Amino acid sequence: MSKLQESLLELVRRTSTELPVDVVASLERGRATEAEGTAGAYAMGVIQDNIALARTASAPLCQDTGSVLFFVHGPVGLDTIAFREAAESAVRLATEKGWLRQNSVDSLTGANAGTNLGPGHPYIHFEAWRDDAVDVRLMLKGGGCENVGAQYALPDTALGAGRDLAGVRRCVLDAVVQAQGKGCGPGILGVCVGGDRATGYAASKEQLLRRMDDANPNPELDRLEKSLVEEANGLGIGPMGFGGTTTLLGVKIGVLNRLPASYFVSVSYMCWAHRRQGVVLDADRAIREWLY
Secondary structure, three states, rough: OHHHHHHHHHHHHHHHOOOOHHHHHHHHHHHHHHHOOOOHHHHHHHHHHHHHHHHHHHHOOOOOOEOOOOOOOEEOOHHHHHHHHHHHHHHHHHHHHHOOOOOOOOOOOHHHHOOOOOOOOOOEEEEOOHHHHHHOOOEEEOOHHHHHOOEEEOHHHHHHOOHHHHHHHHHHHHHHHHHHHOOOOOEEEEEEEOOHHHHHHHHHHOOOOOOOOOOOOOOHHHHHHHHHHHHHHHHOHHHHOOOOOOOOOOOOOOOOOOOOOOOOEEEEOOOOEEEEEEEEEEEOOEEEOOOO
């Protein structure tokens, strides 16, 4: 096994079985707000127990180990073909070892090769940068939360949403209301304002790579992120839709340029099992640093 394959296999294992500390801290803060004896408090307690068991047993946090999404920054000249081969080998091995469920099927026939490999799976996005290190972020995104993502084209007369941040706010809150408990809440939302239908959704997922405790560099968006979490948690939807004060753990908003004719708001919903991890690889492709 090559050093790159070994590093990527460990990245997959850890992403599937251990939540990052910033996500765990957000869940603990949410648990503290739920009234004792309520369904919301019970749901949050079960989530915390699940996290501890998965970490101890090195077992998947969820039976749906999700789509396998790699985001890679590497130096100019990085052999992307060799990287993809190593990533696919790591995914195949992780599936054999049980860290990934046999979770990728042919869209036309429903056939399952049992390897988690096939067109578009895993998804790998490469971007070059002027650094010798390779930065690899991995997200495992389950189908339940993916199903309740939403995209809006503004203006939306039914929502009363215009082409401004007030309209964006209405879209995000509508997405939360429409999801209710179906996305395995409490959730985290990645939002993109602008772009086209494809780039908007892609960028909204990349927002989910941000740390839970970071601040948006745009002060106006930072205020909107915080106010949306507060408003959503005042809706009473709560964990798993059982009622309570923890509907969302966070909202992360990014912006892309758009055409004058279009104004899309794309919302990617992530479940409480926010399985994202990252590593920096050295020149030998060994893990030099964990990022979350």
